[in-house]
Amino acid sequence: MHRTSTHVVLTGDRPTGSLHLGHYFGSLANRLVLQDLHPVFVLVADYQVITDRDRPGEIRRNVTDLVLDYLAVGLDPAKVTIFQHSAVPELNQLMLPFLSLVTVSELGRNPTVKDEIAHSSQAAVSGLMFTYSVHQAADILFCKATLVPVGKDQLPHLEVTRTIARRFNDRYGPVFPLPEAMLSDAPLVAGLDGGKMSKSRGNAIALKATEDETAALIRRAVTDSERLITYEPDRRPNVANLLSLAGLCLGRRPQEIAEEIGYGGAAALKRLVTEAVNEFCRPIRRRRRELGEGDALAVLREGNARAREVAVRTLDEVRDAMGYTIASRAAS
Numbered sequence: 605m606h607r608t609s610t611h612v613v614l615t616g617d618r619p620t621g622s623l624h625l626g627h628y629f630g631s632l633a634n635r636l637v638l639q640d641l642h643p644v645f646v647l648v649a650d651y652q653v654i655t656d657r658d659r660p661g662e663i664r665r666n667v668t669d670l671v672l673d674y675l676a677v678g679l680d681p682a683k684v685t686i687f688q689h690s691a692v693p694e695l696n697q698l699m700l701p702f703l704s705l706v707t708v709s710e711l712g713r714n715p716t717v718k719d720e721i722a723h724s725s726q727a728a729v730s731g732l733m734f735t736y737s738v739h740q741a742a743d744i745l746f747c748k749a750t751l752v753p754v755g756k757d758q759l760p761h762l763e764v765t766r767t768i769a770r771r772f773n774d775r776y777g778p779v780f781p782l783p784e785a786m787l788s789d790a791p792l793v794a795g796l797d798g799g800k801m802s803k804s805r806g807n808a809i810a811l812k813a814t815e816d817e818t819a820a821l822i823r824r825a826v827t828d829s830e831r832l833i834t835y836e837p838d839r840r841p842n843v844a845n846l847l848s849l850a851g852l853c854l855g856r857r858p859q860e861i862a863e864e865i866g867y868g869g870a871a872a873l874k875r876l877v878t879e880a881v882n883e884f885c886r887p888i889r890r891r892r893r894e895l896g897e898g899d900a901l902a903v904l905r906e907g908n909a910r911a912r913e914v915a916v917r918t919l920d921e922v923r924d925a926m927g928y929t930i931a932s933r934a935a936s
């Protein structure tokens with residue numbers, strides 16, 4: 605299946621809540637394509653949850669929910685290794701030599717870390733927050749990923765990862781490839797208030813929402829009072845967002861949808877968007893309803909074991925390259 609693949613793909617999400625349509629069009633759709641082309645690792649970044657908050661919260665539920673969302677949209681566990689940070693000790697252990705390869709001032713300069721610190725609910729900056737790009741380097745390098753699909757905000761972490769890989773190779777010999785970011789070219793899906801679609805802002809349509817919840821959310825979306833519906837992102841951003849969302853769900857151009865609605869006004873627009881979103885999500889939601897916690901746990905058990913084998917191998921290589929000798933090695 606992957607015989608001709610030249611890439612190993614790794615990407616991940618923090619399990620902090622249900623995935624929404626912004627995630628779907630921003631990253632999940634791309635993963636569905638990649639899973640047929642390359643070996644793909646999808647990390648459920650459960651340890652990373654405690655970088656910007658004191659406690660992991662309802663971590664067990666959030667982890668299984670995330671995995672069920674993955675399965676519902678069509679990520680195939682036969683092709684994709686879905687695994688958790690907390691289940692792969694060897695991945696986390698890579699952080700130790702990696703920390704020796706970066707300076708405190710380099711860590712302090714990372715703009716994404718600075719931004720997270722600014723928005724964090726924590727009173728003070730934890731060591732994990734400060735070093736979280738190094739943890740992310742371990743996520744990426746443990747499987748020698750070469751392609752990392754991420755949003756723009758994650759680019760500084762990719763730079764840290766490349767720096768660590770380069771310095772490790774210079775110091776100890778060639779072990780790691782230098783991974784590249786793969787930026788999504790999908791249009792950013794705005795939330796129903798025009799801001800970034802985000803669960804915490806209450807403007808997101810969760811993939812697993814019911815049809816009624818979806819309708820209620822779209823009914824509350826901000827529009828304007830012009831009867832003639834037109835696609836003018838600069839002048840009418842909120843109307844344009846709704847048209848874009850319908851366009852993504854229907855696989856049609858937003859301009860064309862606007863022309864079809866014509867003088868129907870906001871009510872007709874919202875009816876159409878609601879129908880488009882619900883139609884699009886129907887098979888995803890149907891699959892989601894057929895799955896239970898047991899399915900998520902089975903997928904994780906298998907994915908964690910696969911990821912762990914890879915991590916054990918890489919950690920061995922790292923220790924060998926560095927000259928450490930381990931008298932006995934137990935893989936699990």
Ligand code: TRP
Pocket residue numbers: 614615616617618647649652740743744752753754758
């Ligand atoms: N930091 C990412 C986020 O907040 C999640 C993540 C953790 C990740 N490890 C990763 C993404 C490795 C890509 C590669 O969304």
